[in-house]
Structure formats: structure tokens, C-alpha cells
Amino acid sequence: MGILRRLVRYMFLAVSIVGLILSIKACSSPPATQTSSPAAQSEMSSSSSTTDAASNKPKININSAILSELDKLEAALGVPALSHKIQASRPYGSTEDLVSKKVVTQEQFDQIKNQITTEEIILTGEAKDVDYMTKLGLMKGHMLVAGELLDLSKPDQAEPHLGHPVEEIYVDLEEQFKERNVPDFKDILTQVQDLVKSKPNDVQVKPKFDEAMDAINKAIAALPDNQRQSANFALQVINGLLETATAEYTAAIADGKVREIIEYQDSRGFVAYAQDTIFKSIEAKVKQADPKASQQITTAFAELRKAWPEAIAPETPVLTADEVAAKVKVIEQMSAPVMSASAS
Amino acid sequence: MPYPQEIGEKLWNRRKLLQLGLGGVATAGIAGGYQWFRQRSSGQPVRVPLVPTDTPAYGNGINPLKMVRDFDYGKVKQENGRTIREFQIIASTTTLQLNSAVSYITWNYNGRVPGPTLRAREGDRVRVSFLNQGGHAHTMHFHGIHPTAVDGVRPVSNGKAFIYEFDAVPYGVHLYHCHIAPVTRHISKGLHGMFIVDPKEGRSPADEIVLVMDAYDTNDDNRNELYAFNGLPNYYKRYPIPIYQNQLVRLYLLNVVEFDAALTFHTHANFFRVYPTGMTLKPSYETDVITMGTAERHILEFAYPYPGKYMFHPHQDAIAEAGCMGLFDVIPQNS
Numbered sequence: 001m002g003i004l005r006r007l008v009r010y011m012f013l014a015v016s017i018v019g020l021i022l023s024i025k026a027c028s029s030p031p032a033t034q035t036s037s038p039a040a041q042s043e044m045s046s047s048s049s050t051t052d053a054a055s056n057k058p059k060i061n062i063n064s065a066i067l068s069e070l071d072k073l074e075a076a077l078g079v080p081a082l083s084h085k086i087q088a089s090r091p092y093g094s095t096e097d098l099v100s101k102k103v104v105t106q107e108q109f110d111q112i113k114n115q116i117t118t119e120e121i122i123l124t125g126e127a128k129d130v131d132y133m134t135k136l137g138l139m140k141g142h143m144l145v146a147g148e149l150l151d152l153s154k155p156d157q158a159e160p161h162l163g164h165p166v167e168e169i170y171v172d173l174e175e176q177f178k179e180r181n182v183p184d185f186k187d188i189l190t191q192v193q194d195l196v197k198s199k200p201n202d203v204q205v206k207p208k209f210d211e212a213m214d215a216i217n218k219a220i221a222a223l224p225d226n227q228r229q230s231a232n233f234a235l236q237v238i239n240g241l242l243e244t245a246t247a248e249y250t251a252a253i254a255d256g257k258v259r260e261i262i263e264y265q266d267s268r269g270f271v272a273y274a275q276d277t278i279f280k281s282i283e284a285k286v287k288q289a290d291p292k293a294s295q296q297i298t299t300a301f302a303e304l305r306k307a308w309p310e311a312i313a314p315e316t317p318v319l320t321a322d323e324v325a326a327k328v329k330v331i332e333q334m335s336a337p338v339m340s341a342s343a344s
Numbered sequence: 345m346p347y348p349q350e351i352g353e354k355l356w357n358r359r360k361l362l363q364l365g366l367g368g369v370a371t372a373g374i375a376g377g378y379q380w381f382r383q384r385s386s387g388q389p390v391r392v393p394l395v396p397t398d399t400p401a402y403g404n405g406i407n408p409l410k411m412v413r414d415f416d417y418g419k420v421k422q423e424n425g426r427t428i429r430e431f432q433i434i435a436s437t438t439t440l441q442l443n444s445a446v447s448y449i450t451w452n453y454n455g456r457v458p459g460p461t462l463r464a465r466e467g468d469r470v471r472v473s474f475l476n477q478g479g480h481a482h483t484m485h486f487h488g489i490h491p492t493a494v495d496g497v498r499p500v501s502n503g504k505a506f507i508y509e510f511d512a513v514p515y516g517v518h519l520y521h522c523h524i525a526p527v528t529r530h531i532s533k534g535l536h537g538m539f540i541v542d543p544k545e546g547r548s549p550a551d552e553i554v555l556v557m558d559a560y561d562t563n564d565d566n567r568n569e570l571y572a573f574n575g576l577p578n579y580y581k582r583y584p585i586p587i588y589q590n591q592l593v594r595l596y597l598l599n600v601v602e603f604d605a606a607l608t609f610h611t612h613a614n615f616f617r618v619y620p621t622g623m624t625l626k627p628s629y630e631t632d633v634i635t636m637g638t639a640e641r642h643i644l645e646f647a648y649p650y651p652g653k654y655m656f657h658p659h660q661d662a663i664a665e666a667g668c669m670g671l672f673d674v675i676p677q678n679s
Contacts, residue, residue, distance in 0.1 A: 063505035091473035168481035247479030
């Protein structure tokens with residue numbers, strides 16, 4: 001082998017080693033990132049919102065905004081059903097995902113980009129109240145079905161529904177309770193659950209349960225009556241509850257059997273509260289605003305309720321998950337004209 | 345192979361060095377481990393067998409034979425000079441056919457049990473957009489180091505989204521799972537997955553595979569009725585995982601079995617080197633049984649010297665016989 005060839009080989013090797021050393025150096029430079037979490041985040045959000053300084057309006061979070069908020073974007077761009085499209089393509093890692101997921105075009109994006117965000121923004125105004133009331137509605141739904149099961153002497157079945165309000169919802173609302181001057185009621189929720197778990201026949205079960213219900217009612221009463229009885233507000237809450245009920249009902253059924261009784265019962269409670277308490281309180285107003293829509297909502301509710309003949313789950317579901325979803329859809333669609341009428 | 349687009353060039357360099365006959369020496373230093381040296385000095389490239397594509401998924405979003413080597417590196421972006429990896433996760437419910445008699449409603453991430461194996465490099469920024477469509481409130485709680493705001497204990501209610509953003513530290517093999525109580529139910533129903541953080545310097549080339557030991561409490565009695573590797577009981581017993589003879593295999597192993605205190609993973613006819621929690625670059629010891637509590641995970645490395653089929657299973661044999669059983673099909677090197 002020629003000397004030249006060997007020389008070239010060594011040169012190549014030398015170059016490679018230098019390259020490797022450089023890359024090792026690059027790798028071992030201290031991670032400039034480890035301490036950056038909160039700082040980096042605020043940095044990012046401030047830089048992303050500088051363009052918006054002029055307008056000074058709160059941005060719409062495309063990951064969490066309710067339909068009525070997204071309607072502002074729909075109106076701005078004049079794209080029919082855009083709100084639903086935005087909702088259907090969630091989640092978004094960044095606002096640009098609206099383009100990469102083909103929800104809007106680049107041109108349309110440029111028009112709205114200063115109005116939107118994916119950073120967690122604090123819900124304000126009506127959206128915050130809708131969220132608060134919907135979560136308390138879920139709590140009530142869990143408690144309603146727990147109460148039914150206790151009355152049926154099924155404490156073992158009631159127990160998970162006494163747990164859900166604390167585990168899934170309370171933590172989420174804790175800060176709001178403080179803001180809204182609602183006295184802390186986590187302990188009473190926990191006490192009922194502990195009691196039903198360990199001493200289901202104790203005489204204290206009933207009074208403790210009632211005490212927990214009262215506490216939730218007080219939290220609901222932190223919202224003014226006139227707001228809760230506005231058709232626009234109440235229908236948003238109803239649709240939120242029904243959406244969750246649909247997801248749970250779907251998660252209860254497999255192969256034409258009710259396989260998960262907890263989820264069957266959850267959804268029963270949510271729908272019952274949505275109709276018997278919330279819809280009932282606005283029914284007269286809805287009838288007045290739009291008699292036809294009111295009739296259709298009432299009919300859809302009646303059909304929907306057939307899915308849950310009793311608190312004890314039937315072996316074979318009365319309605320399929322798709323049938324439940326379809327009826328919920330009717331209520332949602334019929335709510336829209338009533339909501340826009342009462343909002344204007 | 346991790347980050348092919350990023351380390352391709354480096355690999356090429358290594359290969360080139362190898363051709364030049366000095367690769368073994370030069371590269372051993374880079375990887376800082378003898379594995380590298382062994383692998384390279386054997387002169388073999390990493391060989392990964394073709395996997396049959398027509399085996400059933402039984403309702404799972406991904407065929408378990410594919411899942412073994414399926415890694416989600418996210419969508420890579422650069423922001424302010426940093427590498428961001430964006431992942432999208434949707435929690436929902438799907439029904440799995442666990443065996444011919446049992447169909448079971450799972451709660452899961454992206455339609456599969458376990459959820460996608462998320463993978464980042466140490467120091468990357470990880471951004472996970474999480475949408476809950478599961479009915480119940482759910483979360484993603486990552487093991488790792490991060491601020492409380494993204495610790496994934498605050499419920500995300502149905503229909504809501506949340507972005508978990510944090511630095512990928514420390515390197516190792518970690519996990520994520522839902523942290524809504526009862527956590528036993530949320531994890532057992534399928535809301536769990538592996539989260540791998542690769543060390544900056546990378547690891548030696550190997551056939552990398554993922555096994556998650558999971559279990560199902562199908563009648564809500566707080567005891568498991570069925571067990572599995574990667575979601576489906578006895579799947580790899582029926583459809584063995586092909587690997588090549590003498591090929592270094594790097595197994596990322598996680599135990600998310602609730603209700604049983606610990607499982608003791610065992611490989612037949614072989615020993616493996618253990619990298620505890622994947623947080624070392626050199627193996628700590630060698631064994632053929634390793635006892636893991638719930639949420640414990642390790643990297644195990646091994647190569648099979650003889651062709652044939654070899655069992656792997658937890659040595660709590662009742663658990664193995666209730667579905668947590670699989671086989672490696674070691675294919676002759678020269679085939």
C-alpha cells in the first residue's frame with residue numbers, strides 16, 4: 001500500500017477525531033436549561049404576547065375555550081363551523097398547530113394569531129363561571145347517584161361516587177372557593193366517603209351526606225341567582241354535563257353489555273342533575289324564547305333518560321353509546337338558537 | 345436507533361473509523377462503556393429482524409409486536425436556541441380483547457395500552473399537549489424533575505386540555521401515568537406509559553425494545569385477574585419477539601402492576617446487565633432475576649448466544665401464568 005494512501009488515512013482519522021472531540025465538547029457543555037422552567041415559560045409567553053400589546057384584550061385559549069368564545073374567531077374569519085373544527089382538532093402544542101392541523105390557512109391564521117394562545121390563561125368572566133358551575137354540577141351528579149345507591153342499601157356501589165367529587169373535582173376548584181368566599185368543605189366530603197367505606201350502617205351516614213350536599217349547594221349559591229337562571233348560562237353548563245355523561249356512558253359499555261357500572265352510574269347522575277335541576281330552572285324561559293327548541297330539548301331529554309332505568313345498572317344497555325351521543329347532540333343543537341337569542 | 349437524523353453523521357464517522365481499523369479504540373472512549381467496545385469490536389452493525397405485520401392487535405391502537413420497538417420522539421422544534429419536543433396525547437377509552445373470553449374497557453393515552461413510549465434527550469424541552477376525552481378527570485404525571493405546576497396531579501376534566509412543559513431531566517428510563525385517585529384504577533385501566541430520557545452522549549447502538557408489565561383488575565375487587573407485557577396477556581407467548589443471535593439487546597423494562605407488591609423479571613437461559621432506573625452509563629451488576637416494585641424500571645442489556653425460543657416472565661409464577669409471559673425468538677446470526 002502506498003505511503004500516500006496511508007497518509008490520507010491518518011489525515012482522515014485526525015479530522016474525524018477532531019470532529020468527535022468537538023461534538024463531545026458541545027455535548028458536555030452545561031445544560032443551560034435546568035433552572036429555566038418558570039423563567040423560560042414567562043419569557044416565552046411575554047415574547048409571544050408582545051405583538052398583542054396594542055389590543056390589550058385577553059386572548060382566547062384554543063385548547064380550552066368554550067364554543068361561544070371560539071365563535072369570535074369564527075366571526076372574525078367568516079368560516080362556518082370553525083368553532084367546532086377548532087374544538088375537534090385539540091390539543092394544540094402551539095397556536096401554529098391550527099395551520100399544521102389544517103384547521104385554518106396560513107392567511108387566516110395571520111389574521112387571528114394575535115387573539116389566540118395555548119398558554120394556560122386564567123379563565124375570566126362568564127367562561128370561568130360556566131366552568132365553575134359545570135364542575136359543581138358534576139359533583140352534584142356524583143352525589144345524587146351515591147344517595148340513590150345508599151337508599152338502595154348498596155354502600156359498596158355508592159362509595160366510588162362519594163370519592164369522585166374530592167378526587168376529580170375539588171382540587172381543581174379549591175382556589176376558586178377561596179376567591180368566591182366559599183367555606184372549605186373538603187373534610188366533609190372525605191368524612192362521608194370514609195364513613196361509607198368503613199361503617200356503612202352508621203347512623204351518621206345520612207346526616208353527614210346531607211351536610212355534604214348542603215356544602216355543595218352553598219358553593220353553587222356563590223354564583224348570583226340571575227346568572228344561574230339565565231338560559232344562555234345554564235345551557236352551557238347543561239351541555240358540559242351532557243358531554244361528560246356521554247364520554248362516561250361510552251366508557252361503560254362493551255360488546256353490548258354494561259361492563260363498568262361506575263361509569264354507568266356517573267353518567268346517570270350527570271344527566272339527572274342537568275335536567276331535573278338546571279334545565280327545570282330555565283325551562284319556562286326557554287319555552288318563551290323558542291317554544292319549538294324547548295319542546296325538542298324536553299323530548300330529547302325524555303328519550304335520553306331511558307338509558308338509565310335505575311341506579312343499579314342493567315346487564316344489557318337500553319340505549320347504545322351512539323344513541324346517547326345522538327340525543328345529546330340534539331340538545332346541544334337546539335340550545336344554540338336559544339343561547340344566541342338570550343345572549344343578545 | 346435514537347435520533348437518526350441527528351446522530352447519523354456521527355455514526356457515519358464511527359463506521360468510517362471502523363473501516364479504518366481503529367474504530368474500536370476510538371469509539372470506546374466516546375461511549376464511555378465497554379459495551380460499545382464489545383459491540384464495535386464484533387464488527388456487526390445493529391441487526392433488527394423484520395417483524396410480521398399481520399398479527400392481531402385485539403383492539404389495541406398498535407400491534408404489540410410493533411409496540412416493542414416503537415418510540416415517539418415528538419415533533420422537533422427550535423425555540424430560542426433550544427430543542428423542543430412536542431407530543432400530543434389524548435386520553436380516551438377503548439375496548440381490548442384481553443383473551444378469547446374477556447373484553448375489557450381500557451382508559452388510555454392515544455388509544456393504546458401502554459401509552460406511547462415518549463423519548464427525549466437529556467436537557468431537551470418537552471412540551472406535551474394533553475387533551476382529556478375520557479369522561480373522568482385524568483392527568484399526566486411524569487416521573488422526573490419539574491416544577492409543581494406541571495406535576496400532573498391537578499385534574500384535567502373531560503373535554504379540557506393542558507400543556508405539560510418541562511426539561512427532560514434526569515436521563516434514565518421513566519414513566520408517566522394518570523394521578524387521579526383511585527390511582528390504582530386509573531393506572532390499571534391503562535393510563536400509563538414509558539418516558540425515556542437519553543443521556544446527552546447517547547448509548548451504544550443496540551436493538552432497543554420496550555416491555556411494560558401491566559395488569560388488569562377486571563372485576564374491581566382490587567386484585568388483578570390478568571397480567572400482560574405491553575397490554576395484551578400472553579401475546580408474546582403466542583407471537584414471540586424476534587431478535588438476532590449475538591445481537592446486543594437493550595431492554596427498557598417497566599413494572600406498572602398495581603395491587604401486587606413486586607414482580608421479579610427473569611430471562612431464560614441468559615443473564616442481563618442492569619442499569620438501575622437507566623440512570624447509569626455503565627451496568628451496575630449482572631443477574632437473571634430482578635425484583636421490581638410498582639413504577640420501578642430499569643435498562644437491561646443482553647445478547648443470546650444460541651438460537652431458539654426463550655421465555656421471559658416474572659418469577660411470581662402465578663402472575664406469569666395469568667398472562668405475563670413472553671418469548672424471544674433468537675434467529676441464527678447467519679440467516
